[in-house]
Amino acid sequence: MGTIEVETTAANLRSRLDKERAAGRLVGLVPTMGYLHGGHASLIDAAVAGNDLTVVSVFVNPLQFTPDEDLADYPRDMETDLKVCTRHGADLVFTPAVREMYPESGLPVVEVGDLAFCFEGASRPTHFPGVVSAVSRLFQIIGTCRAYFGEKDFQQLAVVRQMVADYSIPVGVVGCPTVRAHDGLALSSRNAYLTSAEREEASVLHRALQVGAEIVVGGETDPEVVTALMAEVIDAATTGELDYVAVVDPDTFETPSRITGTGVRLLVACQFGQARLIDNMGAVPA
Ligand code: AMP
Numbered sequence: 001m002g003t004i005e006v007e008t009t010a011a012n013l014r015s016r017l018d019k020e021r022a023a024g025r026l027v028g029l030v031p032t033m034g035y036l037h038g039g040h041a042s043l044i045d046a047a048v049a050g051n052d053l054t055v056v057s058v059f060v061n062p063l064q065f066t067p068d069e070d071l072a073d074y075p076r077d078m079e080t081d082l083k084v085c086t087r088h089g090a091d092l093v094f095t096p097a098v099r100e101m102y103p104e105s106g107l108p109v110v111e112v113g114d115l116a117f118c119f120e121g122a123s124r125p126t127h128f129p130g131v132v133s134a135v136s137r138l139f140q141i142i143g144t145c146r147a148y149f150g151e152k153d154f155q156q157l158a159v160v161r162q163m164v165a166d167y168s169i170p171v172g173v174v175g176c177p178t179v180r181a182h183d184g185l186a187l188s189s190r191n192a193y194l195t196s197a198e199r200e201e202a203s204v205l206h207r208a209l210q211v212g213a214e215i216v217v218g219g220e221t222d223p224e225v226v227t228a229l230m231a232e233v234i235d236a237a238t239t240g241e242l243d244y245v246a247v248v249d250p251d252t253f254e255t256p257s258r259i260t261g262t263g264v265r266l267l268v269a270c271q272f273g274q275a276r277l278i279d280n281m282g283a284v285p286a
Contacts, residue, residue, distance in 0.1 A: 004086045006093050010101075010141040013094055017055070017143055025052035027145040029171075031138055034058040035075040035189040036084040039179040043148040044088040046176050051146060056085045057094040057138055059101060063130030075192045094141075101137050110136045112162045118253050119267060120155050120278065123243055128159050135160055139171050146172040152179075152186050154265060154280040158253065178279070180206065186279050193275035202277060204237040205268050208245070209281040212266045216247075216283035221259045223247035226266070234270060243269040243276070250282065261285055 007013045017027055028047030032040050040056075047054040058081055065071045078095070085093050115121070116128035139147070149157045157175050164171055178186050184206030185191065185199075194202060208230040220226055223246075230245045248255055250265040263284030270277055 004082055004093055005091065006082070006095060008095055008097065008100065010096065013055070013092075014141055014143060016092075017053075017145075020053050021144060027051060027142065028054040029138070029142050029145045029147040030054065030056045030090070031135060031147065031149070032056060032058055033060045033074065033189065034081050035077055035192070036081045037179075037187045037189065039150055039152060039187040041084055041088050042179045043150060043176050044085065044090050046174065047146070047148045048089040050174070053092070054090045055092045055094055055142065055145075056081075056090045057096075059094075059096055059134065059138075061101075061130060061134040062098060063102075063133050064127050065130070066124045066126055075189055096141075101134060107133060107137060110163060110167065112159050112166065115155070115159050115162055115253055118155075119244060119246060119248075120269065123269065128156070131156055132159065132163055136163060136167070136169070139164075139169050142171075144170040146174055148174045148176055150179075151175050151177055151280070152188070153278070154250075154267065155253065158251070184210075186277075188277065190275045190277065194272055198240070198272040198275065201238040201240060202270075202272055202275075204234050204240075205270060205277060205279045207237075208233040208268060209266050209279060212245075212247075213281050213283035216259055216264065216266075217286050219285060221285075223255050223257075223259060223264070226259070230266065230268065234268070238270070238272070240270045240272040243271060259283075259285065 028051030030043045030047050060074050062071050110132050121128050161173050180186050183203040185203045211233050212226045212230040226247050227245045234242055246267040247264050267280045
């Protein structure tokens with residue numbers, strides 16, 4: 001295994017990538033906050049398969065943490081991250097300092113409307129504005145590319161797609177399926193916060209999504225019936241504090257009055273001790 005290239009400055013990375021593009025090569029980008037697991041690795045695999053050069057960014061973005069979340073406690077392990085990137089065939093890791101991402105001179109403000117303030121955005125109002133600041137800056141630094149995001153963070157994927165469309169950013173956004181543990185729990189860096197008892201209980205989120213999806217597939221058209229059943233499954237299996245369960249249109253994130261043939265996305269967010277976990281699943285009537 002060779003030593004992977006690590007870049008810390010925006011200017012060097014940009015000129016390197018401009019040369020690649022001038023030579024006709026396609027650039028893939030996988031934005032992450034590090035502490036890489038199998039979910040991140042699947043994005044790297046997709047980027048490597050679809051492009052000539054893959055950049056993984058590792059940046060723990062202070063702006064997307066809410067004041068009550070402890071940025072300092074966010075898990076970090078750069079040595080392992082570099083190994084994961086190398087093993088999965090990435091070419092370059094971009095690890096900018098906060099000042100490199102957010103210069104003192106400031107950044108243009110990028111706004112994405114209502115999508116950023118419902119569900120995750122309602123519970124954490126500064127979260128998506130923070131995500132959008134980092135991702136837009138990253139897109140400016142990297143330039144034309146394909147960028148890979150996980151469906152695990154389904155609302156984030158929608159917010160990024162909206163931003164790219166609204167600001168005509170020359171980036172192709174690719175959504176990738178959620179990678180799960182053997183019991184269905186979506187892999188997440190935040191799972192590191194779970195106690196072993198909480199870890200066992202947390203698989204109920206996936207079970208609730210499956211139960212909800214099953215009745216949608218079976219013909220249930222009332223979103224309230226679906227969310228009530230999902231909440232019941234979760235309440236019965238955990239002392240974790242349910243934040244929301246929802247049935248939404250996958251593009252607008254509005255709850256339809258009836259579920260129709262085009263299908264819906266089921267969303268769930270739950271606090272298990274120190275860890276706030278989210279998950280989602282698509283459901284289309286048979
Ligand atoms: P994070 O490091 O948590 O900011 O995540 C970086 C990227 O990895 C985001 O696009 C996430 O949606 C994606 N991701 C995180 N967990 C998973 C997972 N279990 N399966 C697929 N993608 C994931």
